[in-house]
Amino acid sequence: MNAQPLVQLNGVSKTFTLHLRGGARLDVVDEVSFHVMPGECVVLGGPSGAGKSSLLKIVYGNYRCDHGEVLVRDGENLIDVALAEPRRVLALRRNVMGYVSQFLRVIPRVGTLDVVAAAGRESGLDEKEARGRARSLLSELNVPERMWDLPPATFSGGEQQRVNIARGFIADLPLLLLDEPTASLDAANRNVVVRLIEEKKARGTAIVGIFHDEDVRERVASRVVDVTRFRAKAA
Amino acid sequence: MRGPLLRACNLRKSFGLLTACADISLDLHEGEVLAVVGESGSGKSTLLGLLASEIRADAGEVRYRFRDGEVRELQSLSEAERRVLTRTDWGFIRQDATQGLRMPISAGGNVGERLMAIGQRHYGNIRATASDWLARVEIDLERIDDSPKTFSGGMRQRLQIARNLVTHPRLVFMDEPTSGLDVSVQARLLDLIRGLVSELGLAVIIVTHDLAVARLLSHRMMVMKGGRVIETGLTDQVLDDPREPYTQLLVSSVLAA
Numbered sequence: 043m044n045a046q047p048l049v050q051l052n053g054v055s056k057t058f059t060l061h062l063r064g065g066a067r068l069d070v071v072d073e074v075s076f077h078v079m080p081g082e083c084v085v086l087g088g089p090s091g092a093g094k095s096s097l098l099k100i101v102y103g104n105y106r107c108d109h110g111e112v113l114v115r116d117g118e119n120l121i122d123v124a125l126a127e128p129r130r131v132l133a134l135r136r137n138v139m140g141y142v143s144q145f146l147r148v149i150p151r152v153g154t155l156d157v158v159a160a161a162g163r164e165s166g167l168d169e170k171e172a173r174g175r176a177r178s179l180l181s182e183l184n185v186p187e188r189m190w191d192l193p194p195a196t197f198s199g200g201e202q203q204r205v206n207i208a209r210g211f212i213a214d215l216p217l218l219l220l221d222e223p224t225a226s227l228d229a230a231n232r233n234v235v236v237r238l239i240e241e242k243k244a245r246g247t248a249i250v251g252i253f254h255d256e257d258v259r260e261r262v263a264s265r266v267v268d269v270t271r272f273r274a275k276a277a
Numbered sequence: 278m279r280g281p282l283l284r285a286c287n288l289r290k291s292f293g294l295l296t297a298c299a300d301i302s303l304d305l306h307e308g309e310v311l312a313v314v315g316e317s318g319s320g321k322s323t324l325l326g327l328l329a330s331e332i333r334a335d336a337g338e339v340r341y342r343f344r345d346g347e348v349r350e351l352q353s354l355s356e357a358e359r360r361v362l363t364r365t366d367w368g369f370i371r372q373d374a375t376q377g378l379r380m381p382i383s384a385g386g387n388v389g390e391r392l393m394a395i396g397q398r399h400y401g402n403i404r405a406t407a408s409d410w411l412a413r414v415e416i417d418l419e420r421i422d423d424s425p426k427t428f429s430g431g432m433r434q435r436l437q438i439a440r441n442l443v444t445h446p447r448l449v450f451m452d453e454p455t456s457g458l459d460v461s462v463q464a465r466l467l468d469l470i471r472g473l474v475s476e477l478g479l480a481v482i483i484v485t486h487d488l489a490v491a492r493l494l495s496h497r498m499m500v501m502k503g504g505r506v507i508e509t510g511l512t513d514q515v516l517d518d519p520r521e522p523y524t525q526l527l528v529s530s531v532l533a534a
């Protein structure tokens with residue numbers, strides 16, 4: 043098989059300059075290189091503050107990349123997220139990469155089922171398919187049906203997180219970025235998420251994830267990339 | 278790929294010694310929502326006026342791609358052509374609804390007027406279309422014959438939206454459309470705008486000082502200070518990883534609810 047990586051980071055470095063703190067520089071990561079193949083779940087390892095979340099955000103285009111390349115495959119094309127125009131990055135987010143954080147950004151007044159189905163439509167599912175998948179994901183993640191019409195703003199942290207996971211998993215995107223998707227879930231729901239991840243992998247989705255829960259990490263990881271290897275050297 | 282819907286090159290405008298906009302260039306594509314943020318006096322409303330042909334630039338040009346595909350420089354349009362453009366292909370939602378509505382005429386008349394301006398004459402059709410739009414912006418049809426003078430602030434803004442969108446414009450300018458409203462009214466209005474923008478595939482340039490509004494509605498963002506654009510990028514990137522000292526100050530000054 044001569045599959046090609048879906049993501050390839052080459053020499054990625056990131057520093058925050060805090061102008062409100064007298065221009066203090068915060069070196070996050072230095073010279074990060076790794077790649078992810080289709081069907082692989084690469085887990086970023088290392089203690090808090092090692093730069094794992096920042097790396098995911100750089101791949102998603104949420105954080106800027108100071109140096110290096112962040113190549114994401116879109117069909118035949120390799121797009122460097124570090125240099126791409128905003129419109130190109132938005133197209134990648136629609137067609138190629140999904141991102142699940144711990145926190146749901148709530149949209150006022152939109153019901154839970156619609157919030158999830160909208161994520162499917164934005165990535166190309168038709169209305170019927172999007173709603174069907176939204177229903178089955180919400181059921182699988184144990185979000186009670188009586189809550190589906192309500193906006194998730196008032197839900198508990200764990201419920202909001204499960205709505206967020208449903209949003210992230212609804213589409214058939216080739217690349218998923220997962221930032222602690224199981225952080226505030228109980229064991230039963232953690233198991234659901236592990237199963238969803240395994241299903242995505244079996245269908246060839248490339249996944250980059252951060253999991254603090256050791257059990258989850260061991261079950262889903264194809265490989266672990268230790269981010270402390272790339273710690274910026276003290277200036 | 279087709280070119281941008283609107284392209285501005287080196288726009289400049291001064292009022293006396295004050296430079297309101299200094300050499301501003303931007304591209305806007307179909308379906309794209311661009312937020313222009315900055316504090317009062319940063320030049321963002323002047324920029325909107327220049328782009329919408331309401332203020333004449335000292336230098337620079339604005340090019341727009343018409344429905345027939347032709348790209349024209351806007352200062353070259355005759356007054357009649359400009360009027361057709363602003364009444365059909367463009368919309369303008371203003372912070373002060375009394376500037377964007379005709380206060381003496383009824384709600385239905387405010388929506389119908391735009392249809393008559395593009396040549397519709399059949400009273401029944403106009404009223405039916407106006408009713409449709411009032412329903413879409415959640416205004417009770419019993420109020421169709423009332424003057425917007427009797428409307429609340431939120432209703433007036435929703436009426437402005439109906440009046441502007443009834444002609445199916447491709448580009449809508451918005452100047453602080455939700456400022457000065459109660460928070461709950463604001464949330465409802467934002468949700469309405471968000472839904473219509475994505476449903477109709479509108480291109481929007483929205484001026485706001487409210488970063489939360491920009492985050493909710495826009496794809497891209499421009500930060501202005503002292504008449505200059507100091508930072509641009511994807512909206513979430515500018516807000517989550519601001520680079521310029523001033524942008525960092527703006528972002529860190531937002532009170533978390």
